[in-house]
Amino acid sequence: MKKYTIMLACLILIGLSACNNAAEKEPAPAENSTEAASTAGGQEAVKDDDSAKDVVKVAVGSKDHSTLVAALKAADLVTSLSNAGPFTVFAPTNAAFDKLPAGTVDGLLKPAAKEDLQNILQYHVAVATMKAESFTDGQVLGMVNGDNVTLSVKDGKVMLNGTATIIASIPASNGIIHVIDGVLLPPAKK
């Protein structure tokens, strides 16, 4: 009988330690975080393969945007962009990121550069759904980071800050993605 008791105790211990391990591995639910946007409050974890895709899911599904997606994750912006929006996201392609000086992207993806990365990425997002054909020459857009982007429209081509051109537009459930061929850099802080 004693033998069984010991065995039982062992099994329970194993069971419990499994619990503890699981609990330890689980990241604290953002309750101690006072940095930027939290990682646990959004709809990105909602299991739903039926609804139209939001801007994040569209970006994730694009081979040409793996750098952008990695950057959004590093900047904790997946939550916000999975929410209701509406968003206009100017999404630089991988090739656009590759045009930046060597090492720039790797540097921005480091935890220490998180705030800079957030600032740059938020400079690519406006709260409103704006179709490419609605843009007008000289239009100024207020971006999420607080800075403005100026548009020029010539021969049907929409250019942002004179540095990046919209090459495709993809509607999403919570807004629209305009694929651009350059990375927008926010004006230097005053």
Add this chain to the structure above:
Amino acid sequence: MKRITISLAVIAVIAMLLPSCKPKNAGTAVSSGAAEKAFVAPGKYDEFYNFVSGGFSGQMSVYGLPSGRLLRVIPIFSVDPEKGYGYSEETKPMLNTSHGFVPWDDQHHTELSQTNGEIDGRWIFANANNTPRVARVDLTTFRTAEIIELPNSAGNHSSPFITENTEYVVAGTRFSVPPDDANGDVPINTYKQNFKGYISFISVGKEDGKMDIAFQLKCPGVNFDLSHAGKGKSHGWFFFSCYNTEQASTLLEVNASQRDKDFIMAVNWKKAEEYLKAGKGRKQSVKYAHNVYDEKSHTATSEIRTEVTVLDASELKDICYMIPCPKSPHGCDVDPTGEYIVGSGKLAALVPVFSFTKMQKAIADKAYDGDYEGIPVIKYEAALHGEVKKPGLGPLHTEFDGKGNAYTTFFVSSEVVKWSIADLKVLDRVPTYYSVGHLCIPGGDTRKPNAKYLIAYNKITKDRYLPTGPELAQSAQLYDISGDKMQLILDFPTIGEPHYAQAVAASLIRDKSVKFFKIDENTNPYVSKGEGATKVVREGNKVHVYMTCIRSHFSPDNIEGIKAGEEVYFHVTNLEQDWDVPHGFAIKGADNAELLIMPGETQTLKWVADKPGIYPFYCTDFCSALHQEMSGYLRVSPPGSNVPLLFSTGKNIAKADSTAAK
């Protein structure tokens, strides 16, 4: 063998335990002890009442906190067939407006009455967004006592916020429109010339709570969004957020987001009172309804009023001042000291906090950046206490804990952020599930917050509860904020769409709750104070049935001689004088609703006899063991029939049965 069996059993038990050990996903993560904190034992009372706006339901709901139990839905701006509200003859006038009877509205904000900046537990005010109105709900009966309509307005959104002694409840128009006495038949693209924004100051009777439009302020044509009164040192002032200072009238999603800064408009209402007294107001011809429910006659009356006094904010220079506020400000919240005004620009990357003292100095120094349609614009920096930098995305609303901290909701990043007013530092942040709009701390917009809990009201629910098809309940989330860190302890569904809500210690209201209405004090013209007083009276094409109900019969319960086509008015008096014994009244073919009659009350249902036949009626609210027996019959004969008008209870028995009936 036995040994193997036991081992297997043990493994099976462990296996059953294991699934509960799998890492919780972030969406369901709740720290330990949460259930205990939100638990209110069966039979025990909650600590707080939570009055939650019902949004597009038009009603207000009352929850207990911390349990999240739904206690009552108070019908205000929408008909409620469950209670007969808007269907009974007595309550129909409550929904009268200058547009006639309006059976629905969109109820956004609730505000408890205050004395000396503290909740006094007497009334709660509610706004109707669509057909602009303000209601007062009596907290002894939890019923709508009064509704006043607002002329010159459209979309009453920045309402029904109050001054610290409930001197006024305000109503600022969300949609600027041509004034009611102007020709409104103008091209929409003449917005800038023809559209104006009106703000109403509704006075509230000190004793009886009666509302009256004391004056309106005529302001530039912008969208007034939210507001809060000054308090303490800033008592005498009111602050309104404005967006669409671009004055766009199409595709506001883009065109109302052009300017880097819109405004918080500061209103010196004491100064406005002076101008009013000095006769500077202009009498304007308008039409608006004022509806009052009398708890003695249990009857509402509606009066159409035709005049309002208007003060012009661009002519009377020192009433209004514009404070620039970044990017379409939404929430406009004043801290418990009255010194700090928080403007939340929903597209802004920061939250500005303005200082009342600095604003006063800026006005004294005339530190202006020109004017906006004749209203001085104070220099942003001159009024600014400071900015909360990078607080989150999409700031909406702020409440306070009275300990120097503010709590702001962020819609885009779906979180509540706690920050310190003095040094503008972010102290804590918690996610909400999902996309939070308003928040509420008991007393959180007063001088004396009671900051044990914070409730977040979310716009999107998705996977939080069992799915119910495409339409899902919206959710409230309860956080314990008694410690340094906010802790999510409960998640509960709400009715309609919750916008703003208020909460107050139950002790302030609980003991004043009316249990029944005294039948002796019932002054309804159709009351029957006892079964002996019941009767059926024909007046032309109308038949008035004076009826009573008491456990477990109606009197009369047999009615004959009604003719098809006649309008029958059932005036039903509940004779009970006992707590929680309402009776209901329903009759076959009624094309409106039931009556739900509280003890001591009289309510009237209009019913048209459409064709000859027998029409049963019965009590709809299970009242006693013989509730199913609580019923009666009404006989309808053809027009021109000579069946006499008869009514009785317990006497209309066939001769053959009459001996048995003894």
